[in-house]
Amino acid sequence: MDSELKKKLQRQAAKIRMNIIDAVYGAKSGHPGGSLSIADTLTYLYFAKMHVDPKNPKMKDRDRFVLSKGHCAPGLYSTLAERGFFDVSELKKLRQVGAMLQGHPDMKHTPGVDMSTGSLGQGISAAAGMALAGKIDSAGYKVYTILGDGELEEGQVWEAAMFAGHNKLDNLVAIIDNNGLQIDGKISDVCSPMPITDKFAAFGWHVITMNAHDFDSIEKAFDEAEKIQYQPVAIVQTSVKGKGVSFMENNAGWHGKAPNAEQYEQAMTELKTAMAAL
Amino acid sequence: MADIIKKATRDSYGEALVELGKVHDDLLVLVADLADATKVEGFKKAYPERFFDCGIAEANMMGIAAGLAAAGKKVFASSFAMFAAGRAYEIVRNSIGYPHLPVKIGATHAGISVGEDGASHQCCEDIALMRTIPGMTVINPSDDIEAKAAVFAAMDIDGPVYIRFGRLAIPVINGFDGYKFEVGKGVTLKEGADVTIIATGLLVCEALEAAKTLEADGISARVINIHTIKPIDEDIIIKAAKETGLLITAEEHSVIGGLGSAVADVVTASTPVPVVKIGVNDVFGHSGPAPELLKEFGLSAENIVKTVKASMSLKK
DSSP, rough: OOOOHHHHHHHHHHHHHHHHHHHHHHHHHOOOHHHHHHHHHHHHIIIOOOOTTTTTTTOOOOOEEEEGGGGGGGHHHHHHHHHHSSSSGGGGTTTTOOOSOOOOOOOOTSSOOOOOOSSSSSSHHHHHHHHHHHHHTOOOOOEEEEEEEEEESHHHHHHHHHHHTTTTTTTTEEEEEEEETTTTHHHHHHSSOOHHHHHHHHHOOOOEEEEEHHHHHHHHHHHHHHHHHHHHEEEEEEEOTTTTTTTTTOGGGSSSSOOHHHHHHHHHHHHHHHHHHO | OOOOOOOOOHHHHHHHHHHHHHOTEEEEEEESOOTTTTTTTTHHOOOGGGGOOSOOHHHHHHHHHHHHHTTEEEEEEEEEEEIIIIIIIHHIIIIIITTTTTEEEEEESBBBGGGGGGGGBBBBBBHHHTTTTTTOEEEEOSSSHHHHHHHHHHHSSSSSOOOOOOOOEOOOOOOOTTOHHHHHHHEEEESSSSSHHHOOTTTHHHEEEEEEEEHTTTOOOOEEEOEEEESOHHHHHHHHHHHHHHHHEEEEESSSHHHHHHHHHHHHHHOOOOOEEEOOOOOOOSSSSSSHHHHTTTSSSHHHHHHHHHHHOOOO
């Protein structure tokens, strides 16, 4: 990747991570761990990949994004705000009465949110439906969706995988955030969905793996996805839950918990230091 | 007397879709491996490029429908009531209802009249499930004419619609002059002063027959057809409560959460009068020919007559 673009994306991702911590701290609840693990991917999609217009969020030929793991809304909201879909000040009101930003994405009230999600396993079906609509219309848009690795335990995911493979939806890209943790612990201990790559391949998907925190790897994966024809694409990203905040990293306890004042200060200090080093 | 024409409303659904496909060249139809049974086979033959079989995966089908609608497509999703409203309930609630996407759900094989397939397929809970979803329109047509009208009308509703169809051939009763289908408007089929029978679906025909018998026995029964369970026609129900003082509801659905409950919800708030519910009394069905089952479970003109007579003393 072009070094200037990489630097720009790294800074943007660092800013998005700070917004995530700010928003969850302000709300006193929410899901920081999984939001941090997808922050770089969201940054790449919204700042280097997707054809979107914040001034015209319903633009007909836009690329679509569905956050199938809807609980990572703080990650999506922070990205959308940074991209200009709405004011960053909205993040401070996350999850509050009267706020636009709901605990889980609400397409009716939040510009840039293409599908309401939150109940796991459902976003990928809606994304496949949008991709089918694109095919019917011979539209050029792509549909991107991010799922959690724990989310793969939902049976509906595999119904959707079968449908997308059968219908050769090559305008659909599903990113699996393989951070290895879910609420109750390690996915390998709870009810393992592994091997993820083989499963998607078995349903007729083209499977790509990438490092979720390396923009070179991310770019390479999405460039490859772009070239695939007659198959939906699954990008299985190896990520670190809580990435960027030392005490949240690889800790299932930070799946759905807000930091206290002291933890907030430490998290922000760490993220600011990382930003300054860029 | 002319022969009574009978037709299953699932057939009406299939025929209406073919008609609708002509008018709306962007209409899509989804099914979950029940193209023939749900009668969308006709649409499949007429417009194969606009027909998608999702396989035996109702949850995903509802999600696909939601995604299509979110991308601006007009779509009907078809399955048996048991799977459309039952199995896929949470997807209908969260992926279609919550974002208020204009997906139309065509649910066939509703109620006990599924017959021989037995309890696993006799869905008597769908109206209850669907009417709890905010913004969902719920329609239960009483015959072929009404079923087709409901399918056409659903297209103009900017939100999700659940339409319930049956497997059993039932009499065509709405072929009279002046019949007009309007979503959310009940139809007074017979005037009456002593009691009102409020019926829906295949019980409307039974209610009309019961009213005739009651008339001969000196009881003047009003008959109202409530095809739209939600939004329900409050005015027609309140008027009937005020003028007749006793409401008997009749539906091929559980007495919990269906038409009877919806009617009770309306009157308890403003015009409390006795509401006596005829429906499936919180039990599972079983296998057997549909006409026999309907009799056995009290979903008949005879039972309506009996219930009305037994309830007259409740009037103040």
